Amino acid sequence: MFRDAMMQSLVEGTHIDLQAYRPAVVYLNGAYWGIHNIREKLNEHYIASHYNIDPDNLDLLENRNIPLEGDSEHYTALENYISTHDLSIPANYEYVQSQMDIQNFIDYQTAQIFFDNRDWPGNNLKYWREKKSTGRWRWILYDTDFGFGLYNPPAYQLNTLEFATATNGPEWPNPPWSTLFLRKLLENEEFKIGFVNRFADLLNTNFKSDLVYQKIEYFKNLIESEMPNHFRRWQEGLGWYSLNVWYYHIETLRTFAKFRPAYVTAHIISKFHLNGVEPVTMRHSSEYGKVRLNSLYIDDEMWKGNYFKGLPVELEAIPRPGYRFIEWQGIDNHNLNPVRIVPSEVLDITAVFEIDSSYTGDIVINEISYHSHPDFDSGDWVELYNAS
Template identity: 45%
Template sequence: MRLPTLLETIFLWLLCGLPLLVPAQMPSQQAYQPPPLSVEFLPQGGFYQDSLTVELLCPGAIIYYTTDGAQPNESNSRRYSRPFKITATTVVRAMSVLAGERSNVFSTTYFINEPPTSFPVVSLSITPSLLFDPLQGLFMRGTNAVDSLWHLPGANFWSRRELTANMEIFEANGQLVWRNLVGFRLFGGMSRLFPQKSMAIVARKRYGDSRIRYPIFGKNGLKKFKYLVLRNSGSDFGRTHFRDALMTDLVKKWDLDVQDYRPAHVYINGKYWGIYNLREKINRFYVAGHYPVDKDSIDLIEHRLTRRYGRTDHYRRLLDFMEKNSLADPANFAYVSSQMEVNNFMDLQIAQIYFDNQDAGGNIKFWRPQTPNGRWRWILYDTDWGFGLSDPRAYRNNSLAFHTEPNGPNWPNPPWSTFILRKLLENKDFERRFVNRFCDYLNDDLDSTAVLARIEKFYQRLLPEMPRHLERWRLKGAEWQNDVALLKTFAAERPAYLRRFLMQQFHTGGVRQLSLGIAKGGKVVLNEAIDFRDTFSGKYFEKIPIRLQAVPDLGYRFVRWEGSGVSSESPVLFLELVQPDWHIRAVFEKFEHPLAGKIVINEISCNNKQSGDWVELYNNSKERVNLEHWILADRKNEFRFPAYTLPPKGYVVVCEDSAKFLRSYPKVQSLINGLSFGLDKRQETIQLFSPETSSVDSVGYRLPPMDSVFTLNLLLPGLDNGDPGNWELTSGMGSPDAANAYYLASRIQVRRSLFMQIGGALGVLVLGLLLLWMRRKGYF
């Protein structure tokens, strides 16, 4: 057919909005590349009820294969000639050779008549002699073990050798979700002496992929991993098999870095190897996965001063300052708080004290970003020696005294391991916060009822799966049941003893019962660790004042406190609990702030390594608004605005560090420095309050794990912030101090639509005039 001429096309486009017709580009011609050699398995690996026949395919090629996990080659592997039968769980590994070219090794596992499970299944295949050769096998004692010493130094299983293995991960429904070659090492300390040994898995480019790209811990975990650990439950092997996982689960909501967990059945070369605890590995890749920091730009230290990455200078200077200065001085304490995350350290100590972890002084790791304002954070891990591992009556142990002992032995609590907590406790305000925070947790996550429920959850999850594991390692089911019962005894008895230890050490006075209620329209934050919306009941101490803060919901405001002789209209209330029982109620009322919906949280950046966290506000009103004494807050922290006037239709960005922020956004002018808290990159609630404690705006988000930089953008300033559908997750640096991309696009679209309507009307008018002229000229 005839294509329109250029003039005709332009005329049609002006009249009707038709697209310009342009010749399509011809695809580029590339030289033919034959596909690489491979081996096809028929049927594919997976779970089967009965024996089956396996066929290997690679047309024209010679195929070599093994069924014992060994890597196939041309010299000592079977040459494939016809389909073969498999009657038990087997790993098949194969390679092909064609015209002198050798393929990679391909591996798959056939699970035959294995019991159903609710756990994922991990299959490892590795040349058997590398693990089980009596002289050189990694799982063996070898010839160099010193038998006269109980920990067998020199044994093969103390080696740091990295072997190559094939790893397959199957979900509980039988679906293969990941397969590749990986690096394989033994992992752990004294737990290497157990027959079931822990293993570390590492993904490297030379094995095929630099990451294990599957969210093995579910939708709330990371999406990819450099390292994973298959853990034998450490010192808890042969006991509960979930002790460490339980303890990290109890504190996962705290200000602590903990490892994710998932139990899995593991097979090595087709042989069942028991239940392992899938865990994240603590290293710089772990830190970079959970925080917006570069793995190459952190300091990571373990034990006392063992450098794992980066430098130790900053930490040495901090210790030196603490050694030479009293932290009773608020200025000195403030300096220390600028160098380390005090709440994080406090939570670590409370957890270890509650657990009565006898090896807490030997398992210490902490890190900081290598930035001018980077502060040290501590990581909780390897807690197996807690919860009464070595003593069925450990719930009576005064581990508060243990963790503040100034003259302990070299192990388990040498003086250097208790130094920081002892120094922080020189400060009376820290002491008050420490005691109250301990009480908060004993009333909440560490309450006996709550802990017993967690133990029961772990127990029920493992109960149908444990018989195979116990049989594999010749363990007794009755002993497993007894060890779980000891956990429950610890949980039931521990809180009462800890309150007694707190009373003795800090002279707190007697225990007081506190009952709190809330009228509809807000929540109460108790001290620093607890917030609630309904009722609360807990135990605190007579001489340790508590802090209550009323936080109204959007559309409400705080009115007053009432009950137990308390009458106050201040949203923040400090109470000394003199009388034995306290009953207090927070009262809110409906109130629509005149600026609600006009001063809005418009953009949020919570994972930008270069700029730090920031929040953008937008004034959608026609008046100037003075933000002085306004409050921007998350669940536990608040930032008070300095004097600042936000113009109509204007933006302002609140950032952590203006110097750092401006290096990323040099053109931003409307900026408020000093945001005193960071934003969680996964889940957070941000609220904006006026000076009279009325809620003006509130935004909550829950995000999937993401590695790339992104911002959260409100689509249009007038939309409801509380509706997640009105927000957009945008990759890149965002648009601080400027309109969001969607808002700009919307305005452009409106203008484009208007112009098209005008153009259409003009086109109709021109066409009408043209037809009228042609009629008058007699063309028709």
């Protein structure tokens, strides 16, 4: 009843296009019809409303180059380019970056891989671009119900990274055309590092077991009190599916959430021949500033995560107004900001800030009067806030 919505909620705030969700109790002519999910319809109007673009000026495709809106010419040309060019060459990769949203693609792939969605990538694909010279392809996440062990409770063990990069998969669910983009992009070192580091960022945040537990409980609690009525209404049609079976599937979700991060980490290590992970602890005074670690902006005064050995990660200390960055403690290049480090041992890093005595404060405009009505003309003026 909420599998897809829960999985999509795990990647809220990323670069992925998602469907909103709200459960509703439905009555038709006064007759009870149980719980139905209100979802956004994925069409040209969804894209237009989210991106403020003309719904008649876009290409929206599904599965293998099937146009739902516009045409497939641009995508087919990109597919041919990726298929026939060596993307380890920087110029070729740069061209591909100009044709597709790489951040969106990485987040989309990591989500599907983490979920172990087995009705993908040769199915349930939607992707779009605005029809203009700078329009880039983006992927929409939807219909992930096969993920999180729907038909295979121990699916948390499965190596979906290999599944998503297979060169000889069957027609369904992962034929070669459906894995082409990720396979070819991983030839490029910059993309590979970005892909692995972004996966690490998400494993340290959105995909952490305790956070996924919270999401599962939230969605369960939304509809749990209504589920007995729902099952009574549809008892004949649902057959073997009962309230107890529903609770069994929720427990499957919890089990997947508990064990999946460790297995995915092991799959990444195996795929890219890495030497494991190292714990990284970040410390700073949140009153004075915050820290960016790769794609994460860390406000917590102490934060811990795991990063892959041998792959560079980037740190940036971001002082708040009135403060300045002094140094890093715990790494060699303590004066560089931003700085790249390569985890090879346990790291405990502190960003040190101090008060910036030269800071005079931001100008705050309280009010502006310009071209007033003749009946109330007080002239043109600006009122500034005096904080002293």
